[in-house]
Every structure is written in structure tokens, then in C-alpha cells.
Amino acid sequence: MTKLSATGTLVLMLGGAVLLAVLNLTTPPTAELHVSTYVVSLVGKYLCFAMLALAVDLVWGFGGILSLGHAAFFALGGYAMGMYLMRSIGARGVYGNAMLPDFMVFLGWHELPWYWHGFDWFVFAAVMVVLVPGILALVFGWLAFRSRVTGVYLSIITQALTYALLLAFFRNDMGFGGNNGMTDFKTIVGFDVQAETTRCALLVITAAFLCVQFLVARYLVGSRFGKVLIAVRDAEARTRFLGYRPESYKLVVWVLSAIMAGIGGALYVPQVGIINPSEFSPANSIEAVIWVAVGGRGTLCGAILGAVLVNLGKTYFTSVLPELWLFALGALFIFVTLFLPRGVMGLVVHRTPRDVAEPTPVESAAREVTG
């Protein structure tokens, strides 16, 4: 990735977000340049997905870990934010109960479960947005990488992880709203979540977070750490024999990636106004992987580009030709893996040594022979 494209990405994201926000707030709805609040929220949503894509790209594109459960971290971050938003509803709910969220009143509960305490404070919730996905990833990754679960096996158990969480969050007894999840939010840190200004502020904040994540990821993959990480991706055994501990490198990038996804989820929830267990569904995680594949695995700009492009397509198709969307998505999976292994970025950007993404053909052939 050239310096130019990185700067370009940053300028485009942040500038674009600010521009959209300004156009939304300053122009009258009749003006030609007016941007509707719907579009503002939509773009905000795309940028959240881009964070998830960035997180997946970091572990898959640079660490060689194909996670089919990254949406779980995204959803956990979202739930942490959702819990804060639920608490800030206070007595404005349908049942007017200041002590309990509506769904708990509905279930006949009398007391707030212990794990809900603290979510009245935004700072606490923000810490949880980072801690919950981070700790889950730490435990899971520590177990998995230590015992050298790799490749497809790892993919399948990540999928099992998100599937288990999906089933768990569907249960009413869990105290996270069952299959309805959490919705009907009123305010976030005192501002009305429906208000245009809040929407615009959220968009700009999301873009800013995405830029920070992008810079962190870029710094990471460009550092010595990143070089070892790429070495682990391309030849784990060789890296180990050279004296590195691949599991430590993988664990660090895995936990960081989970936190990035969690932050994405936390920003996603106030903008779409709902969080429910379907966010855990394995299909969501795999969709995130395809965003990265479309954009270009192993390029940070590509991940963001892919997330935005595929979701633009999804928004268009599901409104115009809902029947065709799954065909299009399925065909995209097949087309990209067969004909565009380096994604859109592979068409645009020339290769630089930092971005070597694929194992060499010799290696693939060797694998096929012995396998």
C-alpha cells in the first residue's frame, strides 16, 4: 500500500463524513445538495461494518487466521452499548419502570441482574465495549493458539463460538432481551438518538474511530511485529524454528482485532437503533469475510473499500430486487475466490513487498501433492 492511498483513504473517510454531516445539517431538505438523515445513518452503518472488515483483515489478511466468528465480537460490543442505551431510557419505557428495562418487567423480573450493574454510566459501558470482546478473544485465542489449532479447524471452532453465543442470546433467561434484543433507545449521553445532530455527530465520530483504527492497524502491520505476523501467516513452522513464538503474535493481533470489532459494534447500535441475537449468526461473520475478500485481503484500504462496496450493493439489491440479493452475494463469493484472489485492490494497486498476500504457487502445489 502506498503512502498516497493511505492518506487518501483517511482524507476520504473523515472528509466525506464531515461533508455529509454538514450538508445534512445546513441545507434545507429541498436543496439539491441536501443529504437525508437516512443516508447519514446508512453511511455510519457502512463505516461500522468497515471496522469489522478491518478487524477481520488484520487477523486473516496478515495473521492467516480465518475467523468465521468475528461478528460475535462486533455483537458483544453492540450489546454492551445496547445495555447502556437501555439503562439511559430510565422511566421513559412503556412500563415506566425506572429500575428495570421493559423486557425484564415483561418477564416479571423484580431485580436487575448483577451483570447489568454499572451500565448506567457511559464510561463503564465504554470500558465494557473494549473489555468483553477483548477478554473473550483472549481466553478463546489463548486456548486455541496454545494448542496449535490452525487453518480450517480454527475457522470451524470460531463458527461454533458464534453459534453458541447466538443460541445463548436467544434465551430470555440470559437477561439480554431474548430474540427481540434491545431497541427503542431514547438518548445517548443526554442527546436524543433520533435527532439529526446526534446522527451526524455519530457519523463523524464513527469516521474518526475508523481512521484511528486504520492508523493503528497500519502502524502495526508496518512494524517489526507486523513482519513477524506475515511470516507466521506464510510459514508458521519456519517462523517457529527461527525462534519466534507464533502463538503470542497471533494472540496479540487476535485480541486487538476483537476489540476493534467490538468498538465497531458499539458505534453501530445507536445508529441502527437495535441490537438482537441475529447479529451473532454465523452468516454475518462469513459476510464480513467476503467484504475483505472483495476489497482485497491483506490490504487495509481494501477491507474498508470492500465493506462499503458490498453493503452498497446489498442496500441497492434488497430494495430493488430482494430475490436477487442472495444470488448476487453467492456469485460474488464464488467469483472473487476464483477470479479475484487479491480483490479489487489487486486490480488497482501495484504490489509492494509489504503486501505479499498469497503463498507462492510452489507452496500451494507442494501442499496439494502431500495432501
Next chain:
Amino acid sequence: MKRLMCLLLLAVLALAPSGARAQSSDDALAALASPSFDTIRRGIEQLTLSGDPRSLPIIVALQGGRLFARADHVLSIKLDDGTFVDAASGKPAPDVMASALKQVRMNNPVRGAVDAALGSLRLFAADPATRLTAAEAVFHSHDPSALPALHKAIAKEPDAGVKARMEQARSAAALYADDTKEADRLAAVEVIKARGDLDSRALLDGLSNQSPAVAKAAAAAIASIDRVLQLWSILQSVYYGLSLGSVLLLAAAGLAITFGVMGVINMAHGEMVMLGAYVTFMVQQAIRSAAPGLFGASLLISVPLAFIVAGIVGIIIERTLIRWLYGRPLETLLATWGLSLVLQQAVRSIFGADNRNVGSPDWMSGATQLGGLTITFNRLYIIIFSAMVVAALMAALRYTSLGLRMRAVTQNRRMAAAMGIRTPWIDALTFGLGSGVAGMAGVALSQIDNVSPNLGQGYIIDSFMVVVFGGVGNLWGTVVGALTLGVVNKFLEPVAGAVLAKIFVLVLLILFIQRRPRGMFPLKGRAVET
């Protein structure tokens, strides 16, 4: 002289009951014609105890309001066609005038007596099944008033099974009678303990207010029954577990070929299962419209068809998609996931998103009782079917020439090619075989699951879990893995609930893979580190 007197006396005593019986039943008939409810009630009780074969039709007629009395106390029964028969003789009575008859009336005590009488009288019915039901009814009501009838019924009962039930009923009634001696009570507890089901347990549970010895015996009997019941419930859980395991096995058997043997991550595997289910649906539609008589055989017809359809689709997938992706497992995963979306949407566009109705032939429905086990036929057939499928698959891999070539190619592709095996064709056929097996699984799953485009989705994660748990490249591992997961799941269910059990199993699996990353039965040798 004294001896003669004794003999005479004995003879009279011996004769007396039969004479008295005829006497008493005639008296009872007369009593039924009385206007007093009290007399009628006593008449019913007398009639019941008489053991007279005429009693049952008369009391049934009384219950149905079809018993009529003339002023001279002669009883008649009105038949459905309006004619009358004489109640005492059972012969038609054409000269009876309807106008001279009065219906025998009932009030609630009389109705109660009728119900009790019918219960006892059925103990003497000609049909053993009726007698059995009657004995069971007494067992449940444990009404001491049925004791005299039971004594008689047991004495003349020819069927050993029915007799045992009657004895259990007698013991139950005796335990609740006031005048039973303690030794008899203890014996009765033993009889009921030997019966050993939930009803016996409930009956014994009600004995705590009896004398200490009886209460103690009852408590001991309950403990023993509980042990037996627990054993049966464990067996039942094992059966349910095996049945769930065989479903998992069916879904995973094809994957054990495509993933386990070939190393291809086929995320569209579930859709092959779904195709098999839709083949079943179409076969049934065709049979319903063309030859309804063949419906019982619809599943048997569907099995080979599903194998062929899913197999052909599998071969097409291998030739057009997967062969470009060998050695790139993660890309294969993504491409086949995309394929699964396309297949699902295609089926949804053709057949609609709703569940399709796939019927079960008669021989699939029903259940049988084996001791304390309830065995449902559809589950039993699925267990048998999955055993057959796996056996056939193993035999095909081991004994056919195609199987030999498949194993050769998976073990050493280059060497196999050097021996003249057309490896690309073998790849395609192996993939087709795995897909075909998935299609056959779909036929079975159409019987227990909703046939919708999402059918396969529900099985894909489980199937991968089974194959990974059992150890890749090992059909026996898949068998053991599937059955273990099924049984563990069913044992956790009563403790934790269905959803939590599933979550536990997933978490256990994740932990298990940490400990043994290559499954229970890992392949050994050079092929491992690729």
C-alpha cells in the same frame, strides 16, 4: 349318625352358594324394578356380586337408560331398533307393550353404583383386553368395594398376564381396605413393587399414614422402583441420544467423505441434504398424483433418486468450482458458502420459502413399548437407515475398485496418477459420492424436520463438529463422534434444557479441540502436517 349329619351339612353348605346365587340375582333383578333409589342401588351391588352372566347387559342397559320395568317387576331391555328383550332370559319379548313400561330411574348414588358395577363386571368380560382394562381401572381407583369381584375374577381368570394385573389391582384395593391384615398389606406392597411403574410409585406414595411396618415397606418399595425407573430413563436417554446421533451421523457421513477424505471444506454440504429432502417431496407429489397406492414406498423410491440427484449436483460442483481451489482450503470454504447461498435462493425461488409437506408412510408412524422404553418407529428406522448407509459407504470404500482408487488418490495423488488412475475423475466421483450420501440423509431428515430451503443450514455446523470431533479421514471416528455427541446432548437436556445443552456441547467441543486438535482418532503418519 353324627358323621352323616356332618356330611349332610357339608353338602348343604357346598350347594348353598349356587342356589343362593340364582336366588340372589333374581332378587336383585326384582330390586331394580323397585321405585326406591336405595333398593335399586342395593340391587345393582347384589347383581354385581352374583357373578351372573346376565348382569353386564342389564347394567349397561341401565346406564344407557334402556332398562324398563313392568308393574309386575319384570324387566325388559329396549334395543336400538325399538323392540324389547326380556332382561332375565335374554329372549325377544314381542308381546311387551311400550305403554305398560316404566324406565328404571337413576339418581347420583345409583349412577355411582352403576359405574362401580361396570368396572367390576368388566372383570368377567369375555374379551381379555376388556378384562385387562378393567383390572387397570381398579388398580387406579384402588376402591376396596371391588375386592369381592376381584377375588372371584382372579379365581377363574385363564390368561396369566391378565391375572397378574388383577392381582396387582387386588393388592392395591386391599391396601386401601380397612380390614386387611398387616401381613396381607406387606404382601400387597411386594406385589405392587414388582409391578414397578410410575402408577405403582404413586400408589405406594399414598401409604405413609399406614402402620409403621407397611409405611416402611412402602418407602423401601418406592426406593427400589425409583432405581428401576431411573435405569429405564437412562436407557430411554440413550435411545434418544442414539437417535439424535444417527441423525447427526447421516448428515455428517457425506461430509466425512468430502471433508474427511478429500479435505474439501464444503459449506454447501447442508444444501445437498436439502436437495435430498426436496427430491423426497417431489417423488411424493408425483406419487400422490399418479399412483397413490405406492405412497408407502415413496421413501424407498426417493433414496436412490436423492443419491443420484445430489451426486450429480456434487460432480458438477467439483468440476466447475472446487477443482480450481484444491490446496486452498479457506478459499474453498468461501466459494462453497457462496454456492450454498445460491442453491438456497434457487430452491426458494422454485419451491417458495414455506415449509413443504412431506408425509410419512404408515409404517413409519407409531411406537412400541419395550419394557420401560418407548420406541418410536420413525426414529428406529432412521437409526437402522444410518447404520445401513455407513455400512454401505465403508464397504464401497473398502471393497469396490472405485473405493480402492479413491483411497489411493487420497493417500498419494502422484503415485496414484503414475499407476494410471485418472485422478481428476476420481476427485469428481469421490465428491459426488459424498454429496449423494448427503442427499440420502435428506430423505431421512425430511421425516423429522421441516423441509424448507434452510433445512441444510441447521446441520452444517453440527456436521463439521462431528467430523472434526471424530477425527478427519476416519469414518469410524465419525460414527463414534456422532453417537457420542447425540448421547451427551440428550443426557444434558433434562439437566440444562435443550438450548443450554446444545451450547454446552459446543463449548465442550471447542475445549476438546484444544486438547486434541486432530479429533478423537487422528490420522498418523506423514499426511498429518499438511
